Amino acid sequence: MASITLEGLRKTYAGDVHAVKGIDLAIEDGEFVVLVGPSGCGKSTLLRMVAGLETITGGTLKIGDRVVNKLEPAERDIAMVFQNYALYPHMTVYNNLAYGLKNRGFKKPEIEERVRKAAKMLEIEEYLERKPRKLSGGQRQRVAMGRALVREPAAFLFDEPLSNLDAKLRVQMRVEIKQLQRRLKTTSLYVTHDQLEAMTLGDRLVVLSAGKIEQVGTPMEIYARPASMFVAGFIGSPAMNMVPLEYLQTRGTTDLLNDLPPGTDTVGIRPDDMRLSPPNTPHLIVESTLELFEAAGAESHLYVRLADSDQPTVIRVSGQPPVNEGETLRFFVTREALHPFNSATGLRTG
Amino acid sequence: MQTKRSTYQNRWLPFFLLAPQLAITLVFFIWPASQAVKSSFERTDAFGFKTTFVGLDNYARILADPSYLNALGRTAIFSISVTVLSMSLALLLAVCVNRVLKSAKFYTTLLVWPYAVAPVVAGVLWWFLFNPTIGLLPHLLDWFGISWNHRVSGTQAMILITIAAAWKQISYNFLFFLAGLQSVPQSLMEAAAIDGAGPFKRFWTIVLPLLSPTTFFLLIININYVMFDTFGVIDATTAGGPGQATMTLVYKVYTDGVAGLNIGSSSAQSVMLMGIVIILTFIQFRYVERRVNY
Numbered sequence: 001m002a003s004i005t006l007e008g009l010r011k012t013y014a015g016d017v018h019a020v021k022g023i024d025l026a027i028e029d030g031e032f033v034v035l036v037g038p039s040g041c042g043k044s045t046l047l048r049m050v051a052g053l054e055t056i057t058g059g060t061l062k063i064g065d066r067v068v069n070k071l072e073p074a075e076r077d078i079a080m081v082f083q084n085y086a087l088y089p090h091m092t093v094y095n096n097l098a099y100g101l102k103n104r105g106f107k108k109p110e111i112e113e114r115v116r117k118a119a120k121m122l123e124i125e126e127y128l129e130r131k132p133r134k135l136s137g138g139q140r141q142r143v144a145m146g147r148a149l150v151r152e153p154a155a156f157l158f159d160e161p162l163s164n165l166d167a168k169l170r171v172q173m174r175v176e177i178k179q180l181q182r183r184l185k186t187t188s189l190y191v192t193h194d195q196l197e198a199m200t201l202g203d204r205l206v207v208l209s210a211g212k213i214e215q216v217g218t219p220m221e222i223y224a225r226p227a228s229m230f231v232a233g234f235i236g237s238p239a240m241n242m243v244p245l246e247y248l249q250t251r252g253t254t255d256l257l258n259d260l261p262p263g264t265d266t267v268g269i270r271p272d273d274m275r276l277s278p279p280n281t282p283h284l285i286v287e288s289t290l291e292l293f294e295a296a297g298a299e300s301h302l303y304v305r306l307a308d309s310d311q312p313t314v315i316r317v318s319g320q321p322p323v324n325e326g327e328t329l330r331f332f333v334t335r336e337a338l339h340p341f342n343s344a345t346g347l348r349t350g
Numbered sequence: 351m352q353t354k355r356s357t358y359q360n361r362w363l364p365f366f367l368l369a370p371q372l373a374i375t376l377v378f379f380i381w382p383a384s385q386a387v388k389s390s391f392e393r394t395d396a397f398g399f400k401t402t403f404v405g406l407d408n409y410a411r412i413l414a415d416p417s418y419l420n421a422l423g424r425t426a427i428f429s430i431s432v433t434v435l436s437m438s439l440a441l442l443l444a445v446c447v448n449r450v451l452k453s454a455k456f457y458t459t460l461l462v463w464p465y466a467v468a469p470v471v472a473g474v475l476w477w478f479l480f481n482p483t484i485g486l487l488p489h490l491l492d493w494f495g496i497s498w499n500h501r502v503s504g505t506q507a508m509i510l511i512t513i514a515a516a517w518k519q520i521s522y523n524f525l526f527f528l529a530g531l532q533s534v535p536q537s538l539m540e541a542a543a544i545d546g547a548g549p550f551k552r553f554w555t556i557v558l559p560l561l562s563p564t565t566f567f568l569l570i571i572n573i574n575y576v577m578f579d580t581f582g583v584i585d586a587t588t589a590g591g592p593g594q595a596t597m598t599l600v601y602k603v604y605t606d607g608v609a610g611l612n613i614g615s616s617s618a619q620s621v622m623l624m625g626i627v628i629i630l631t632f633i634q635f636r637y638v639e640r641r642v643n644y
Contacts, residue, residue: 053540074546086537090559099555100545147545 002064002077002154002187003029004050009059011045011211019045021211022059030185032178034202036192038234042211044159047191051080051157063154074103079148080157083164085140087132093119093143094128097150104151118149121180138169145180156181158190162197174200195235199223207231225339229346232268232339238301238314240268240339247309248284256282256335261350264340271301271316273337276329283332288313290329295320304329383624390617408618417594418602418619425598428512429576436516437568440523441561445553447524448531458528465521469579473586476514480587500588504595507588511596514587515580522575523568530564531557570631577627599623 004027011020020042027033035043048054050061052073061069068076079100087096097115106114119125122142132140141161148156158177162170178201181188192198198205199219207214207222207230215227219235226232232240245265248257260267278285288304291312302315302323315331323329340349358364393404412418447457464472479487480500488498500507534557542552558565581600584590590597590605597605600623607616 051540051544053543073540073544074548078544080541080544082537082541084535084537086535086541088538088542088556090562099542099547103546103551147541151545 003027003031003062004155004187004189005060005062006046006050007060007062009046009049009061010057011042011049011054012057019211020049023213025206025213025216027187027189029187032181032188032190032201032203033206034190034192034198034204035206035208036195036198036202036234037208037214039193041208043191043193043208046208047157047159047189050155050189051078052076077154078157079151079153079155080159081144081148081161083160085132085144085161085164087140087143087147089132092129092131093124093135093146096132096143097128097146100147100151114150114152115146118146121149122146137165138173141165141169141173145177149180149184153186155187155189158188160192161190162192163194170197177201195237199235205235207234209234225348226268227348229266229268229341229343232341236270238271238316240270241274241313242341243267243269243306243311243313244343247306247311248286250308251284251286256284257338259335260338260340263342264349266341266343268339268341269333269337270339271314274313274315274331274333276315276317276321276331278332279334281334281336283334286331286333288329288331290323290325290327293323293325302329304331386617386620388617389613390621391614393614404614408614409622412615412618412622417597420594421597421599421602424508424596425577425600428508428515428580428596428598429573431512432516432519432576432580433569433572435512436519436572437523437565439516440520440568441527443520443524444527444531447528458525461524462521464518465525467518469518469582470586472518473511473514473583476510476517476583477587480510501592504592507592507596511580511584511587514583515576518583519572519575523572526564526568527561530561534560566634570634573630574627577623599626 004025006023006025006027009020009023010018012018023046025033035046037043045054049056050063052068052071052075056069060067063076063078088099091099094115097118098111101111101114115128116125119128122145124139124142124146127135127139127143132143135143141164144161161177162173165173174197177190190198190201192201202219204217205219205222206216209230215222215231217225222231222235226235226240229242233242243266245257245260245267248267274286275283287307289307290302290304292303294301294303299316299318300320302317302321304313304315305311306313307328315329341347342349390408391403391405392401393408394401443461447454447461450457467475479485480498482488482499482501485498491498498506500510538556538560539552542556547555578600580598581604584596584598584601585604588596590601599619603616603620603623606612606619610616
């Protein structure tokens with residue numbers, strides 16, 4: 001077990017393509033950090049640089065106290081779980097797990113013991129003699145995890161390990177990964193483009209965009225105070241609504257807009273912070289037309305268009321309110337629900 | 351996989367469209383082959399006036415003939431050496447080309463060229479290179495104290511046809527090995543690298559086992575090639591000589607039948623050759639294929 005420290009880590013490809021533009025990040029020993037961002041934001045490249053599968057153009061990478069920039073993947077004491085699992089198709093599950101130990105010169109009894117232990121932990125004992133092609137997606141996923149586990153490495157690296165599973169299995173494996181990591185307390189770096197996966201798994205999230213860090217923090221910190229419009233739009237589902245400040249200023253009671261930080265020209269409001277009934281605290285009242293009603297079981301999504309504007313907006317309410325498509329809806333927003341942004345810089349103003 | 355079923359308005363049209371291919375197969379393959387089987391049970395006198403049915407006599411004779419048994423042994427050595435040589439060199443070249451990124455196409459094109467050369471031309475080419483009088487290679491070998499004359503030395507003649515036959519087949523094997531290598535997922539190599547396997551270990555424990563279906567397929571193709579298609583190479587270089595040193599089964603079929611006019615024996619030999627290849631292929635499918643499935 002070890003910490004992982006990234007100092008100004010950069011990756012440039014031929015033709016002046018900057019995939020990773022100077023990342024500073026300190027991952028503590030035993031921490032579960034999730035790298036999240038849209039495709040092409042450099043998160044996988046960054047993970048592969050930590051693994052040693054991509055060369056490092058600039059900066060320093062430390063695992064524990066060791067600078068590992070130039071070390072081979074095998075010498076970095078890390079284990080990786082791949083998106084397509086990358087199981088060796090010609091080996092049994094047992095040999096898939098044992099391969100890394102054999103290569104490191106472990107003795108047979110020790111290999112046997114470690115493989116059995118990992119298999120027991122992941123409940124794949126009965127498949128040990130099977131070949132990967134005879135396993136289901138979820139079982140393959142477990143074997144891939146087992147292969148990382150048996151090595152007892154300093155850190156686990158996960159490259160979108162759940163994206164090939166169906167929705168139900170994905171939730172189940174997500175919970176298991178989290179429990180496993182809690183139990184083993186192995187430093188983990190996890191890459192995903194799924195914000196829900198990121199929110200639920202990580203001790204801390206790193207939101208990346210275009211090769212740069214947008215924000216680092218605990219999931220709730222990031223959800224409660226997104227540092228930029230990008231983060232605000234990326235974390236949370238449905239995405240945060242962005243409303244021009246000018247528009248709100250033309251809507252009746254606007255006293256509570258006065259104390260917004262200087263520079264604010266756009267206000268973000270989470271779909272759940274738009275209330276259909278007036279709260280006790282001072283609030284804004286906005287009129288809109290209900291265009292589409294979407295019942296999702298425990299909650300409903302109301303797609304509305306703000307009055308005198310063509311701004312599409314989503315409201316999330318629990319249960320199923322008695323509303324009809326086409327009717328005029330009034331919703332209420334308190335000061336605490338407003339996230340102030342500057343649209344030119346894209347950053348939060350305060 | 352589902353293939354699309356074509357429907358024809360006229361029920362005779364599909365037969366008409368197939369006819370040329372069927373005719374060619376019938377005239378140039380089925381008919382001569384059945385003639386060979388038929389004449390392997392017959393004996394014709396020297397002037398071709400009288401043909402008598404002799405049953406299995408032709409087969410009994412060739413199996414008792416030491417020169418046939420010698421050819422059998424020689425063919426075994428020849429096919430093993432050509433197969434091993436051409437497959438191992440092809441794999442080596444494929445691994446090299448698979449490593450370069452930019453010029454891979456260029457090398458592939460160059461390496462495939464020999465396949466376009468007709469066997470006889472390939473034979474002539476190597477015959478020139480190894481020609482004891484005017485060839486370049488005997489001249490070079492002389493520096494190392496090796497006196498090269500495949501017209502005299504049977505072993506050297508065998509080496510010559512092995513090189514010529516293998517050289518031609520390397521292209522074919524190379525293409526298949528390259529395709530096989532390219533279909534090994536990159537993530538497996540990366541996983542193995544993280545699992546602590548160096549480049550050589552990765553090759554032996556991951557790449558080679560994953561290539562085994564390709565290797566198996568090529569093994570069968572190569573043995574078939576050596577058994578039948580090396581006639582041109584042998585005819586152009588050593589013509590079975592010196593003595594009988596490079597007389598393989600397929601060349602003996604030709605020598606006894608076309609040159610020696612012993613049609614009965616030659617037919618029996620060609621039927622035997624076909625039988626040997628069928629049995630070998632069967633054995634390979636039966637015992638080797640089981641190991642290459644994963």
